[in-house]
Amino acid sequence: MNIIVTSIPDVLIIEPKVFGDERGFFFESFNSRQFNDAVGRDVQFVQDNHSRSAKNVLRGLHYQIQQPQGKLVRAVQGTVFDVAVDIRKSSPTFGQHVGVELSAENKRMLWVPEGFAHGFVVLSETAEFLYKTTDYWAPEFERSIAWNDAEIGIDWPMQSAPNLSAKDSQGMTLHDAEKFS
Template identity: 60%
Template sequence: MIFKPTRLPEVVLIEPKVIGDERGFFMETWEARKFADAGIDASFVQDNHSRSSRWVLRGLHYQLRHAQGKLVRITEGEVFDVAVDVRRSSPTFGQWVGDYLSADNRRMMWIPPGFAHGFVALSERVEFLYKCTDFYDPASERTLLWNDPRVKVEWPIAQGIQPIVSAKDRGGTPLDTAECYP
């Protein structure tokens, strides 16, 4: 596996080694020793799987009391995946990083605790899988406004297209007034 820090160094893009032939392919998506050697010492407690259609935008989500690290990957389709630093004491507070993850490029992204996470589906159908380091806790879940003018995520949404956003995500909180990590 190749571990590539992004411009937010704690967020890591991961390119697994893919072994393929005429029968198909094989790849490791998680191996604790390799991840620990790359500085990601995570213990996962929950796996999640979502399906989305084109232009569905989910996020930007995080949990305060039960902060989740997430290892995300796509098994069908393509997304633009985003992490936003929501740690007020961080020198990169309010900054974001994004990358394209797809079933074809097989990239994964590590989003550590302390970051809001979201994605937009770019293909007709997306199957999105992620491992979490803590359990889902609805009482501590927060939503950062997906189009916050301070954060300025550059979502690759075609001109004239309105993303499909849930009521919860449309009602997200701007970074300036959001409850964040210290």
């Protein structure tokens, strides 16, 4: 696999080595030893999630203030613009974000470590999104930062206002949100 270090060194783009011919393709979508070597620590995933969303659905920016989740994410159908925002107050990249297009075609994955808020918007007619997490979903600790917080300044590639859940439409600003130390 090819590891691309982003402008926030803890967030990594992972490109698997794809073997393809006229019959189709094969690639190893996850290898614990290679992944742990790439991130420089022993990561254990405990939960796999799968979502399907329509075009212009924006999910996020989510995080869990307790039981924080690292996430390894990818699109297996369609295309999304995926974002990780550093919300670790002690980090030199606090408040900064990384945005990357993930698609079934490019087969890229994004590693979003603990201490980051995460979200994505669907660019294709539909998208199916898979993510592995390092801790279990704990709704009582789940928080949401506003997708359009000016302090973060994400340039979402959308032509119109996104389709948000009720929870996401109530997202807080980074300034007012609970953050990690």
